[in-house]
Amino acid sequence: MALRGKKSIVSRTLGRLSGPTAIGVDRRKHYQYCEEIPPHPTERETMPQIKKPAVRDRILKSADRLFEKKSYVGTTLAAIAKDSKTSIGSIYIYFSSKIEIFYTLYTPWFRTQIENLEKSAAKISSPEERLRHILHVFWYEIPTARKGFSNNLIQAISGAEPGQRSFDLLWWASDRLMNLIRACLPAERHGILSGRVLADILFMAYGGYSINYKFGFPHERIAEAVDLMTALLLGKPVAARKLDPMFGYRIDGPADK
Numbered sequence: 001m002a003l004r005g006k007k008s009i010v011s012r013t014l015g016r017l018s019g020p021t022a023i024g025v026d027r028r029k030h031y032q033y034c035e036e037i038p039p040h041p042t043e044r045e046t047m048p049q050i051k052k053p054a055v056r057d058r059i060l061k062s063a064d065r066l067f068e069k070k071s072y073v074g075t076t077l078a079a080i081a082k083d084s085k086t087s088i089g090s091i092y093i094y095f096s097s098k099i100e101i102f103y104t105l106y107t108p109w110f111r112t113q114i115e116n117l118e119k120s121a122a123k124i125s126s127p128e129e130r131l132r133h134i135l136h137v138f139w140y141e142i143p144t145a146r147k148g149f150s151n152n153l154i155q156a157i158s159g160a161e162p163g164q165r166s167f168d169l170l171w172w173a174s175d176r177l178m179n180l181i182r183a184c185l186p187a188e189r190h191g192i193l194s195g196r197v198l199a200d201i202l203f204m205a206y207g208g209y210s211i212n213y214k215f216g217f218p219h220e221r222i223a224e225a226v227d228l229m230t231a232l233l234l235g236k237p238v239a240a241r242k243l244d245p246m247f248g249y250r251i252d253g254p255a256d257k
Contacts, residue, residue: 131184
């Protein structure tokens with residue numbers, strides 16, 4: 001009878017947990033470990049939000065700095081929110097996910113790299129040297145730029161859901177790259193550019209070199225790959241070379257007889 005007129009410990013506890021503030025705090029504590037799924041909005045969060053360009057820019061600058069320093073995988077939305085002096089909920093006003101933030105940063109950066117490659121290639125008159133330059137920049141200079149920033153792309157897309165992947169940048173860059181290479185080849189060699197197969201090969205190597213940069217892959221190995229691909233594309237004989245013993249095999253003797 002001593003409990004008459006009083007709420008039990010259980011009901012008092014449930015009452016505290018059922019309040020909107022308590023639930024909101026609990027969601028955010030849990031959400032720190034489940035960042036890609038937005039928290040259930042509170043009544044305040046469902047109100048129309050005014051997007052401020054300054055806040056968006058601050059989020060992007062923080063993310064850009066953290067991606068370069070800690071990598072895509074090593075950067076959480078909580079870290080971006082803290083660095084940009086905002087909240088995770090505020091980030092979701094501007095971006096649907098961490099990968100969208102990354103695409104927003106990577107797309108203009110990568111486009112600039114390809115456009116700069118077009119400008120530098122246009123200054124080289126020799127088709128063979130121009131082709132070698134194109135491959136060198138695409139396989140070495142871009143993957144190693146900004147402390148291997150492109151490695152973040154591999155991290156991002158490897159863990160992305162199908163609906164989060166965009167191929168627009170890939171198709172755009174493939175077309176520009178194939179146009180650059182076509183201008184270096186004699187007409188009878190243009191057939192190897194059909195069907196995007198060559199573009200797929202070049203981009204797979206690009207991804208591989210972006211990964212290998214983090215493991216200290218030697219520049220000399222990329223230089224050999226550039227020389228080999230240049231000769232193959234031009235249809236020229238390939239000189240024999242002895243490979244580094246660390247790869248477990250060697251090539252001896254003339255490559256063409």
